[in-house]
Amino acid sequence: MHAPSPTLADDLAELETIEDFLAYFGIPYERSVVQINRLHILQRFHDYLRSADEPPVYEQWHERLARAYDDYLNSDAITQGVFRVFKRARGISTVQLSDIGRAPR
Structure with missing residues:
Protein backbone atom coordinates (compact mmCIF):
# COMPACT_ATOMS: atom_id res chain seq x y z
CA MET A 1 0.00 0.00 0.00
CA HIS A 2 1.24 3.46 -0.91
CA ALA A 3 1.64 6.27 1.57
CA PRO A 4 -1.08 8.91 1.24
CA SER A 5 -0.37 11.40 -1.53
CA PRO A 6 -0.34 15.10 -0.76
CA THR A 7 -2.83 16.00 -3.49
CA LEU A 8 -5.89 14.62 -5.20
CA ALA A 9 -4.03 14.74 -8.53
CA ASP A 10 -1.27 12.53 -7.11
CA ASP A 11 -3.83 10.02 -5.87
CA LEU A 12 -5.71 9.99 -9.16
CA SER A 51 -18.53 20.57 -18.14
CA ALA A 52 -17.59 21.81 -14.66
CA ASP A 53 -16.98 25.53 -14.21
CA GLU A 54 -14.56 25.10 -11.33
CA PRO A 55 -11.52 22.87 -10.90
CA PRO A 56 -12.99 19.74 -9.27
CA VAL A 57 -12.12 18.80 -5.73
CA TYR A 58 -12.69 15.41 -4.13
CA GLU A 59 -16.39 15.99 -3.45
CA GLN A 60 -17.10 17.07 -7.03
CA TRP A 61 -15.12 14.15 -8.49
CA HIS A 62 -17.05 11.79 -6.20
CA GLU A 63 -20.43 13.24 -7.18
CA ARG A 64 -19.65 13.18 -10.90
CA LEU A 65 -18.32 9.62 -10.86
CA ALA A 66 -21.34 8.42 -8.87
CA ARG A 67 -23.60 10.19 -11.36
CA ALA A 68 -21.79 8.64 -14.34
CA TYR A 69 -22.08 5.18 -12.79
CA ASP A 70 -25.76 5.74 -11.94
CA ASP A 71 -26.43 6.69 -15.57
CA TYR A 72 -25.61 3.09 -16.51
CA LEU A 73 -27.06 1.35 -13.48
CA ASN A 74 -30.56 1.21 -14.99
CA SER A 75 -29.74 2.04 -18.60
CA ASP A 76 -27.44 0.86 -21.36
CA ALA A 77 -24.78 2.16 -23.71
CA ILE A 78 -27.13 2.60 -26.67
CA THR A 79 -29.66 4.61 -24.63
CA GLN A 80 -26.98 6.78 -23.02
CA GLY A 81 -25.15 7.26 -26.34
CA VAL A 82 -21.88 8.66 -25.02
CA PHE A 83 -19.76 7.71 -28.01
CA ARG A 84 -20.16 9.07 -31.54
CA VAL A 85 -21.17 5.71 -33.01
CA PHE A 86 -24.23 5.59 -30.75
CA LYS A 87 -25.12 9.20 -31.53
CA ARG A 88 -24.94 8.44 -35.25
CA ALA A 89 -27.18 5.40 -34.74
CA ARG A 90 -29.79 7.72 -33.17
CA GLY A 91 -29.46 10.18 -36.07
CA ILE A 92 -27.39 12.73 -34.16
CA SER A 93 -24.33 13.97 -35.97
CA THR A 94 -21.95 16.84 -35.60
CA VAL A 95 -20.81 19.37 -38.15
CA GLN A 96 -17.40 20.98 -37.97
CA LEU A 97 -17.62 24.77 -37.60
CA SER A 98 -15.12 25.10 -40.45
CA ASP A 99 -17.61 23.31 -42.75
CA ILE A 100 -20.43 25.78 -42.15
CA GLY A 101 -20.85 28.08 -45.11
CA ARG A 102 -18.67 26.00 -47.45
CA ALA A 103 -20.06 24.72 -50.69
CA PRO A 104 -20.54 20.93 -50.74
CA ARG A 105 -17.74 19.00 -52.40
Whole structure:
Protein backbone atom coordinates (compact mmCIF):
# COMPACT_ATOMS: atom_id res chain seq x y z
CA MET A 1 0.00 0.00 0.00
CA HIS A 2 1.24 3.46 -0.91
CA ALA A 3 1.64 6.27 1.57
CA PRO A 4 -1.08 8.91 1.24
CA SER A 5 -0.37 11.40 -1.53
CA PRO A 6 -0.34 15.10 -0.76
CA THR A 7 -2.83 16.00 -3.49
CA LEU A 8 -5.89 14.62 -5.20
CA ALA A 9 -4.03 14.74 -8.53
CA ASP A 10 -1.27 12.53 -7.11
CA ASP A 11 -3.83 10.02 -5.87
CA LEU A 12 -5.71 9.99 -9.16
CA ALA A 13 -2.51 9.44 -11.14
CA GLU A 14 -2.18 6.09 -9.38
CA LEU A 15 -5.65 4.87 -10.43
CA GLU A 16 -5.83 2.70 -13.54
CA THR A 17 -9.26 1.07 -13.84
CA ILE A 18 -12.84 2.12 -13.31
CA GLU A 19 -12.88 -0.23 -10.34
CA ASP A 20 -9.90 1.68 -8.89
CA PHE A 21 -11.76 4.98 -9.28
CA LEU A 22 -14.97 3.62 -7.76
CA ALA A 23 -13.06 2.09 -4.82
CA TYR A 24 -11.04 5.28 -4.26
CA PHE A 25 -14.20 7.38 -4.07
CA GLY A 26 -16.02 4.77 -1.97
CA ILE A 27 -18.79 4.23 -4.52
CA PRO A 28 -20.42 0.81 -4.24
CA TYR A 29 -20.97 -0.83 -7.61
CA GLU A 30 -22.30 -3.92 -9.31
CA ARG A 31 -19.51 -5.78 -11.06
CA SER A 32 -21.75 -6.72 -14.02
CA VAL A 33 -22.66 -3.08 -14.69
CA VAL A 34 -19.01 -2.05 -14.66
CA GLN A 35 -17.84 -4.96 -16.81
CA ILE A 36 -20.32 -4.14 -19.55
CA ASN A 37 -20.07 -0.33 -19.40
CA ARG A 38 -16.57 0.49 -18.14
CA LEU A 39 -15.51 2.72 -21.04
CA HIS A 40 -18.91 4.38 -21.24
CA ILE A 41 -18.88 5.22 -17.51
CA LEU A 42 -15.37 6.66 -17.76
CA GLN A 43 -16.30 8.73 -20.81
CA ARG A 44 -19.45 10.06 -19.12
CA PHE A 45 -17.35 10.86 -16.00
CA HIS A 46 -14.89 12.73 -18.21
CA ASP A 47 -17.75 14.62 -19.88
CA TYR A 48 -19.17 15.62 -16.48
CA LEU A 49 -15.75 16.83 -15.33
CA ARG A 50 -15.20 18.76 -18.55
CA SER A 51 -18.53 20.57 -18.14
CA ALA A 52 -17.59 21.81 -14.66
CA ASP A 53 -16.98 25.53 -14.21
CA GLU A 54 -14.56 25.10 -11.33
CA PRO A 55 -11.52 22.87 -10.90
CA PRO A 56 -12.99 19.74 -9.27
CA VAL A 57 -12.12 18.80 -5.73
CA TYR A 58 -12.69 15.41 -4.13
CA GLU A 59 -16.39 15.99 -3.45
CA GLN A 60 -17.10 17.07 -7.03
CA TRP A 61 -15.12 14.15 -8.49
CA HIS A 62 -17.05 11.79 -6.20
CA GLU A 63 -20.43 13.24 -7.18
CA ARG A 64 -19.65 13.18 -10.90
CA LEU A 65 -18.32 9.62 -10.86
CA ALA A 66 -21.34 8.42 -8.87
CA ARG A 67 -23.60 10.19 -11.36
CA ALA A 68 -21.79 8.64 -14.34
CA TYR A 69 -22.08 5.18 -12.79
CA ASP A 70 -25.76 5.74 -11.94
CA ASP A 71 -26.43 6.69 -15.57
CA TYR A 72 -25.61 3.09 -16.51
CA LEU A 73 -27.06 1.35 -13.48
CA ASN A 74 -30.56 1.21 -14.99
CA SER A 75 -29.74 2.04 -18.60
CA ASP A 76 -27.44 0.86 -21.36
CA ALA A 77 -24.78 2.16 -23.71
CA ILE A 78 -27.13 2.60 -26.67
CA THR A 79 -29.66 4.61 -24.63
CA GLN A 80 -26.98 6.78 -23.02
CA GLY A 81 -25.15 7.26 -26.34
CA VAL A 82 -21.88 8.66 -25.02
CA PHE A 83 -19.76 7.71 -28.01
CA ARG A 84 -20.16 9.07 -31.54
CA VAL A 85 -21.17 5.71 -33.01
CA PHE A 86 -24.23 5.59 -30.75
CA LYS A 87 -25.12 9.20 -31.53
CA ARG A 88 -24.94 8.44 -35.25
CA ALA A 89 -27.18 5.40 -34.74
CA ARG A 90 -29.79 7.72 -33.17
CA GLY A 91 -29.46 10.18 -36.07
CA ILE A 92 -27.39 12.73 -34.16
CA SER A 93 -24.33 13.97 -35.97
CA THR A 94 -21.95 16.84 -35.60
CA VAL A 95 -20.81 19.37 -38.15
CA GLN A 96 -17.40 20.98 -37.97
CA LEU A 97 -17.62 24.77 -37.60
CA SER A 98 -15.12 25.10 -40.45
CA ASP A 99 -17.61 23.31 -42.75
CA ILE A 100 -20.43 25.78 -42.15
CA GLY A 101 -20.85 28.08 -45.11
CA ARG A 102 -18.67 26.00 -47.45
CA ALA A 103 -20.06 24.72 -50.69
CA PRO A 104 -20.54 20.93 -50.74
CA ARG A 105 -17.74 19.00 -52.40
